[in-house]
Amino acid sequence: MKLTDVEQGMLDGAEGAAVQKAMDLLIRYGEALGAERLVETNNVCGTFVAAGPMIREFASKGNDAIFSEFNLDSTEHVAMPPVKAYTCHLIMGIDSEHPEMRQVSEDAARVQTEGEKFFGAKGINMLSTCTPYQVGNVPVMGEHCAWMESSAVIYCNSVLGARTNTEGRESTGAASITGRIPYFGLHIPENRHATHLVDVRVSVDDMMDWGLLGYAIGEMVEEDIPVFRGLESQPSLIKLKHFGAAAASSGGVEMYHMPSVTPETRSEEGALGGSAPRASWIYGPQERRAAYEKLNSTASSADVDFIMLGCPHNSIEQVWQVARLLEGRRISPNTSLWVFTPRALKEVADRSGYTDVIKAAGGHVLSDTCPAISRIMPKGTRVVATDSAKQAHYLPAITGVQAWFGSVADCVEAAVAGRWTGGLR
Amino acid sequence: MSMIVLHGRKVVGGVSEGEALVTRETISGWGGIDPRTGKVVETRHELCGVSFKDKILVFPGAKGSSGWSQYFHLARLAGTAPKAILYNRTTTKVALGAVVMRVPALTDFDRDPLSIIEDGDWVRVDADRGIVEITKKSS
Known part of the structure; x- marks a missing residue:
């Protein structure tokens, strides 16, 4: 790969050990792609905090070790410098503010809280959502980005006209402290x-x-x-x-x-x-x-235990719709209903009274994560209903539950009746 | 004994050999595999329940979540990664996944490995030289 003088300097260690490791990874990755050069980026969305169950096991080694292994692919542990590019954190492992999610140990909750502080202090914005474009990170047409999260990548390229490939945890880590990403795929106009x-x-x-x-x-x-x-x-x-x-x-x-x-x-x-x-x-x-x-191929039992709404994280309009459907009603004692929205929009839902309406009906408004990422669902969940094709696709594979897919109205009716009566209309 | 030789482009260097595991379906990382066991878990995938641990994994490419690299990275740390990977379609997901899995990897072959390699064939991958040597199970 052709490097600029500044990039060569980073590779030679002019900006410290972590930046050197990051540049080494970007070059290995760029060569694996067959890319000829890197491109500058000042818009990175990635995952840094030790969120998943397997990475938490690694967390005792500290956040520099987590960053080195999972964000730089470096077995040698180096100290993370402040980020160079504008960087946002995507979805997390748990919603630490909600006891419904506290099915993990206090230790795991502490790992996340400490991780947020550590990476926040390095300059990473804790948007904590799969939909950064709903809460302030709205790239403009032509902007080179380095985003993870497949649902955000497709939105970024198609709806906004900004340019990103589907990056991973390691490449966004390297991009955050170098401001570079391989010039490949959707960064190149002819490939779009x-x-x-x-x-x-x-x-x-x-x-x-x-x-x-x-x-x-x-x-x-x-x-x-x-x-x-x-x-x-x-x-x-x-x-x-x-x-x-x-x-x-x-x-x-x-x-x-x-x-x-x-x-x-x-x-x-x-x-x-x-x-x-x-x-x-x-x-x-x-x-x-x-x-x-x-989408409904995993479901056979109509007895629904859990209704999951908000994948990708709901907009405030969607939270409002759920509140309207639930107003004055009560969900079945045999079901749980969780609505996920970015934390910043949860604030708006609280102020607008939607959270109270959903709570009064027996549901919960949550943020920061989702059942597929956290693997946390109400205890004993066997059958899920969701209005999300993505969640219906992944939840059975990840957690072994049955999943019904339908409209938000079908899902709310299932929550109230405790039975799935949705269908294709 | 006949040996078939394929030539490809190096993605990650190194030499490795083992038994082939072949799928014509693209693979998901996050939500598609369990790194603890090395098994495919995607419910409608033809390899659902099958482990790629210590195999030479031959597949068309990656699909799905951006957690692809992270999940195969975890597979390496858990000791469940394949011994080498051969794929056809370069995407950022599979390229980054190959890099962080740190196993020999090749792509851009002179002939389609999916039409030549079958489950159980013995495959030697010399990624540094861009060569795949296939000994058919039946021969």
Whole structure:
């Protein structure tokens, strides 16, 4: 790889041992990709605090050791310097403010709190959400970013027109203290054209429709870039948030084009960059039903114990919708209902009275994590209902539960009745 | 005994050999594998319940969460990583995962390894020289 003088200096140790390790990793990674150079970035979203159950076991060695091993891929433990690039923390292991989540040891909770202090002091913003673009980190068109979190990456590229590949824990760690990331993939304008065409022949309107479309096309195009034909309704932030998360779960979609909706193109031809699509797919009633059936393939018992809403983390609009559906009602004594929203939006939900409405109905508003990340659910949970295609995809694999996927209204009805009565309509 | 030789591009250097485990389906890291056991856990995956520990893992590429590298990193620390990996489609997920797994890795082959290598074949990977030597199980 070609390095600038400044980058060569970092590799030679001019900025200390940690930066040297970071540059060494970026070069190993860049060469593995076949990249020719690095690009400057001043917008990093990554994971630093020892959050997952396996990394917590490592935590006794201290936060410099965690940073060295998991953010720099360095077996030698070096001291973490302050970050050089603007860096935000993504989702965490637990919501330390809520006793419902306290199924982990005091020790694990302490590891997280101390980690937040340590990495916060290094300059990492504790947004603690999978949706940084909902709480202040909104990159602009063309901005080079180094983001983890597949659902945020697809949103960043497609809806905002900023440029990021799906980075990992180690590469975002290295980017945070060097301000560099390999110039590869979606950083390069020619690679951002659509390669595949999806012809939508069924109405895609409500949240569930958008989740089903995302889940279906993720399996169709895998890592490729689709352009859509035939979408008629205007999507909103929450619909594209759900759509993208689903597409990045069933496949590896990092970017898509919807002419006149997403910013990089106004036409199908423009999205394709003058080339013919390598393949075309049809999304019709059959494909929609198949996506629904796949998402519900793990569920057999209608007795629902746990309703999970807010993956990716709910917008304030979604928290408001849940509150409206629950107002004056009470969930079944046999079910639990957890709603996840970024901590900054939880503050707004509290002030707006939504948290009280949800609590009065027997639910909880939580932040910072989700059941798939934390592996924490109400004790004894066997059957989950969720309005998230992503959570329905991952929870059964990660925790062994059954999962029902449906609309937010289906989920709230399941919470009240204790039984799943949702379906494809 | 016949030996088939493939040529590819080095992703991570080193030499390793072992029994092949082949899948035509892309693999998820976070939410797709259990690093404690080295098993694939994605419910509808053809390898669900099968361990890649000490195998030469041959697969099309990575999909899913950005936790891909972290989960294969954890597999290395837990001693459940494959002995080498061979894949077709370069993405940031699989490239970073290969780097932090620190096992020999190759891609960009002259012939598709998925159409040549089968489960149980003995595979020697010399990533420094970009060479894969395959001894068919049946021969």
